[in-house]
Amino acid sequence: MLIINGKILPMEGKTIENGYVQTKGEVIKELGKMEQAPSPGKGEEVLDVKGAWVMPGLIDAHCHVGIMEEKRGTAGDDCNEATDPITPAVRAVDGVNPMDPAFHDAIIAGITSLMTGPGSANVVGGQSIFLKTHGRCVDEMAVLNPAAMKAAFGENPKNEYGGRDLMPGTRMGTAALLREVLFQAKQYQKEKQEGTLEKEDFQMEPWLPVLEKKIPLKTHAHRADDILTAIRIAKEFEIDLTLDHCTEGHLIAEEIAESGFPAIIGPDLTARSKIEVQNMSFKTNGILEKAGVLTAIMTDHPVSLIRYLPLCAGLAVKQGMSMEGALKAVTINAAKICRVDDRVGSLKPGKDADIAVFSDNPVNTLTKTLYIIINGQIVYHEGDKS
Structure with a gap:
């Protein structure tokens, strides 16, 4: 052509x-x-x-297209395996429905690829996948699989499990559970490298690409203290991180910039439905850009619809982000953060x-x-x- x-x-x-x-x-x-x-x-x-x-083609670096379908109720919701707070073996590739109409909505909006995966009910939700938006077979649509390991801080995991009198019931509990599984994964990695491993563990194997920095820990973190906890744990265990949502990132822009970790910001085109998003604003994008943070913009579809990704980029410009930065946030920056910039x-x-x-x-x-x-x-x- x-x-x-x-x-x-x-x-x-x-x-x-x-x-x-x-x-x-x-x-x-x-x-x-x-x-x-x-x-x-x-x-x-x-x-x-x-x-x-x-x-x-535009890129949505964080959404749940295909795994959390609109208007389908429980029949179309495969976003959270909320039966255990730690589910690293769960794979988005097994839950994505390529027939979800949101894929076509994405195409009409100019989006040719996206990162989709588990939600934030669990401390560790499982493995995300990076896909093209056109196709009928998820295996053929895949660009990178697994593309990230999902983890979550803040209200969601503590509300999900604390309400059942299970751990985590606090932010401390969330951090402790994540540290525990990362500690176990480090021990598992060491034993495997030394050849002393008695048998492979289905729950531990998915951590190896995270520990080897082949894929990042994709962290749901809205509030400033949750963002800093995520950074603290990542540095403690020497793993890579993406700061997803990063709603209060503008309040700690210097600290985020110093960490060196990128931010995937959004969804700002939605209601302030939780306490931890009370400081939500499109200005976060421009403030982090000016601080030198590599930033992408997301919809978190269906929280805000994927068709509105270009609109979100425009509203970020309206609130202080550069036009070049906004266009990069939905193209090359998103690709770099998702580690697919060799292809898209x-x-x-x-x-x-x-x-x-x-x-x-x-x-x-x-x-x-x-x-x-x-x-x-x-x-x-x-x-x-x-």
């Missing part, structure tokens, strides 16, 4: 005001200015976008041909999604009735 006459925003590198992007198979072959554009090859599809914005998040030769064509800036509410290309194939175009 040859896309011509577009305003090309690679998200890594300078904007090309009038340029082209050429794909070959499922990857990007090249891009550049129109005067350098190659002649179409035999049978090559030419897409003249007539000045439209051509960008990498920017327009670069060799990367997946996941491309969004918009009539204008996608954070503008009047902008239309003209074309969505995933793995080099057009999966949506404006006016599509499917």
Whole structure:
């Protein structure tokens, strides 16, 4: 495919005001200015976008698409295995329904990939997965699996289990349970490395990529003290962390920046339904950006709907984030935080041909999604009735 006459925003590198992007198979072959554009090859599809914005497909770095379906009640809710506070062996790949209509809503909004996985009822919820938004088989849609191990601080786990007179009933209990399982995982890792392990443990094996820093601990933390507890434990056990929600991150921006851990901020387009989100504001994005924190923006779908990811980016700009920062927060920054930037998040030769064509800036509410290309194939175009 040859896309011509577009305003090309690679998200890594300078904007090309009038340029082209050429794909070959499922990857990007090249891009550049129109005067350098190659002649179409035999049978090559030419897409003249007539000045439209051509960008990498957008990315939602934290949601529950496919695993917590709208209007399906318990039948469509596979988000939390809330029978035990520690469930590291639970895998999102086994719970995602690719037929969830939210996948198509995501495509219409310009989103070509996302991180989905367990919720925050448990101290340790299980393993998340990074997916493309188009497909019928979750194994084929997967880009990275497992992509993260979910953990949660704050109100959710203590309310879930404290209400049953089980641990954790306090924030102290949550931290203690997480420390305990990480301590056990460290011991397990050591024994396996030394060859003294008697038998493999199904609950311990999922921790090895976390301890080896191949995937991060994906931590649900809203309140400032919960964010700092997550950082404290991560440093104690020498693991990588993403600070998901990070609602009060603007109150401790310097401390977060010093930690070196990235933040996935949101969902801010929702009600202040809990005490721990009373200081929720779109200004968090800009404050953390200015502090030097690598930031992404999320919807936490269905808490706020995935179709509103571009709107969330626009509202972050309205409250102080730079336009460049907001666009990166839903493309290359999200890809870096999710550790898939070798494949998605920017327009670069060799990367997946996941491309969004918009009539204008996608954070503008009047902008239309003209074309969505995933793995080099057009999966949506404006006016599509499917």
